[in-house]
Amino acid sequence: MTTEALNSPHAAAPGWLSRVFAGRGGPLAVVVFFLFVLWYLGTVWLNAPLLIDGYERRDVDWSFSQLVEDSMAMERPILPAPHQVAVELDKSILGRKVTSKRSLVYHAWVTLSSTLLGFVMGTVLGIVLAVGIVHVKTLDRSLLPWVIASQTIPILAIAPMIIVVLGNIGFTGLVPKALISMYLCFFPVTIGMVKGLRSPDPLQQDLMRTYSANTNQVFWKLRWPSSVPFLFASLKVAIAISLVGAIVGELPTGAQAGIGARLLVGSYYGQTVQIWAALLTAAAMAGLLVAAMGGLEKLVLKRMGVQG
């Protein structure tokens, strides 16, 4: 029986299906496939009432296939079909010059620049706060509750006020939006870095004490390197919510430019296809930013000799 099993084609060479599923591509493709199926079903289901209403008012006969076809070709659907969004993306990314105000690339760049500025400011602020909290007992007790409290305020509520106040004292455009990003993204950095800077074990700290190392040396030679894995875990969260912050910051600016502006304009005029195109662009940007951070993490940790 054993020889039989060995001789069977399945034992000799795994089928193409199992080979595909051995990697990460296979399972991912299946998930994407089912998402598309759900999306198309949703398109028909959500748009149907509006269409049926129209058919009845115009008193036309309609078949189900007619309904399916029409539900994917509406100008202002409740839920646009994926291929409608794809056409819109193609039109607004490849179909226009990148400097055009109707190009998604232009708007993505506007959002990206405030995302990155806010991310850098938030990371610096987050690290500075964490260093203070770890080294100064008073700050540990006084600052951390405020840091946590800051995140309980809904950002949508204070974003317009930040924009208005800063606009009044002459700051418009990039800086106010970046400040909102910073406000959101310093938090995971602070929390992660407080934990990271405190992660050296007692033995590693005793060793520093036997060398009578000063606080500065303990920080740079022990605490900082110990905290790097924690820092990257935080940065991956921070860059994603920094993008959210930038988009939220664009909403109250009067919809001049950026992904947020596209979302707002789209909702003013019921341009759902445009909204979905902007949303997908934002999602793709977030994915790329997090992936880039993951790549940087791998590179840095490899240089630091992390196993694997």
Next chain:
Amino acid sequence: MAIEAVMRQEQAAEGPAGQAAKPVIEVEDLSLTFQTADGPVYALSEVNLTVKAGDFVSFIGPSGCGKTTLLRVIADLERQTAGRISVNGVTPEEARLGRAYGYVFQAPALYPWRTVERNVMLPLEIMGMNAAERKDRAARYLDLVNLKGFEKKFPWQLSGGMQQRVSIARALSFEPELLLMDEPFGALDEITRDHLNEQLLRLWERTGKTVIFVTHSIPEAVFLSSKIVVMSPRPGRVTDIIDCNLPPDRTLDARESKEFAEIAHRVREGLRAGHSYDD
């Protein structure tokens, strides 16, 4: 204060007349009590001890007898609650600030993000030595512990025994006169431990350093030491101090000699005496 410290050091160096080697460590009626939530824990009780320059002293006793605590008091990682202690004639804190000792912990405590070489260089960086000399020192001491060629490896690429040898090289690299070792080979297998014992003995003979070595292995203590301090638990105190003068060029075979058996027997007696007191 610095001048005072130096003067005291000089006094200590002169020492009592007729004594060849100056005392490196003097412990007088030393007690240490930890205050815990469950009440006080008497870790050390009225310990008296003198360690002379060039001695190899082992602290031996069962777990909880305060041997590690005593070593940590010498290293100024803990502070006594009563009694006096001097290291090189000054307080343990002054000695620590003067980088008087190298400490080898139970675990290698290597920094995983540093290569073997850079781990050995760590104390040298902290002490402000220049890059060329650091490299030179690291090479010399890695060679001394037979780890030449492993400079660029990361700690996880080394076996446990090799990692502990790196930590010994690190403790030696800044050339302290005093080496404090807290069960450095406790986590290793017996074959590796035997091998490292021999290497450590050769190292001690060659460098003439003062070594204080914490262990709970009788053969290890007898084989390595010139003086064995037998301790007993609750409260941690010294029950016996045994001079141990096996021939200096001894190998592991010395463990089968009559002298070895006699000293081991006396250590065992001392440990047993400590235990009966405990009941």
